[in-house]
Amino acid sequence: MQPFELLQPRTLEDALDRLADDEEARPLAGGTALVVLMKHALLRPERLVNLKRIPALQGIDWSSETGLRIGALTTIREVEQHQAVRTWFPALAEACHVVANVRIRNLATLGGNLAHADYQSDPPAMLIALGARVRIRSVSGEREEPLETFLVSGYQTTLEPGELVTDILVPPPTAGRRMQYLKFTTRSAEDRPCVGVAVSLGLEGTACRDLRVVVGAVSSTPVRVAEGEELATGKVLTPDLIDEIAGRAASAVDPIGDVRGSPEYKRRLVQVLVRRSLLGSVTEVSA
């Protein structure tokens, strides 16, 4: 690996100062993606600004009024094991639990995962299904954006040079909300997802009040199945309706063919997994 200078700021302000107007500097979070890219000489930053010693970027807060605030430097493992996440967002705990292997989850951070914007990842689809937003800071100020628009393409976000993701915000779930994350791998168990499906379902009695279906890992960003979501509104999710929504999901995606599967194969999987996750959510209701 090419030598670099390692900066260790203790405050967010100091880190932002060091990243501003320095195109040769890169922020270092967990390092599980960045260090590999540097080892392969795909990136050769002259300076790394290590964010791990900044307390403001750490921790998870939960309140029933404002929901979850997850500091960007929180590790995937910390999210997966956090009691409030397990209680209120079990599918988010699951989407983090199935990321890679335990060694990576111990280091990789949620903010790093989102800012890196690798399309073959589990948490983004689930977070979009839950309506998550990202809070972003730079020396010139703060802004917030839905994760859905923050992710622009594979490895591309709306982050400008000098901007950092500081927090991930997830609104509190409505009462009785059902949520599911289903990951499908075609190689080893701990592989990146071939397809990931995230579902969040709000109910009014037995009918669907609102539904989000998000397909991850098949296109350059997670894909919301808007047509299918609208079909469900106000209706009871019968097996026939679920079949129709699954069909809409398969048409909504434009899968990228890779070593994990051809476009045709992935499209078929999307249909199967959307159906499976919706049937699972509905079964949970009657249980």
Add this chain to the structure above:
Amino acid sequence: MTINGRRVSIDADPSESLAYVLRERLRLTGTKISCDVQVCGACTVLVDGLPVSSCTYLAYEARGREVLTVEGLAHTDGALDPLQRAFIEDNAFQCGYCTGGMLLAAHAYLADEQDGDSGENVFEALAGNICRCTGYVPIVAAVLRVRDG
């Protein structure tokens, strides 16, 4: 940093991985490098009790922390750790290249189990450690035998 209970002071470049420092500077060659991209688990060490891939973990990040390598598993009087004994009794290795990482991943899993908060089973805990010769049955059997006493 503290390595296997001993305080160590090293002058390393920020670009040096922990695996490199362990093997080349400290001659602790029980930590193996295989895939070099945090997939295979051969280079697993524990940092403050958590398994990490030392091949991509910057040595600098271990500053002030406690690192446990396979050399530190046996007790100071030379007696093997119960996990090591179980691996021998169950023939849970063949070429041995993955064994150090396997032992440390299992060690962390058993510690989590003792705290009652692992939330996962032995298969999930070892899923990121790859063995290409013994197969996983005797490895899992050895870990479960220690877990269940």
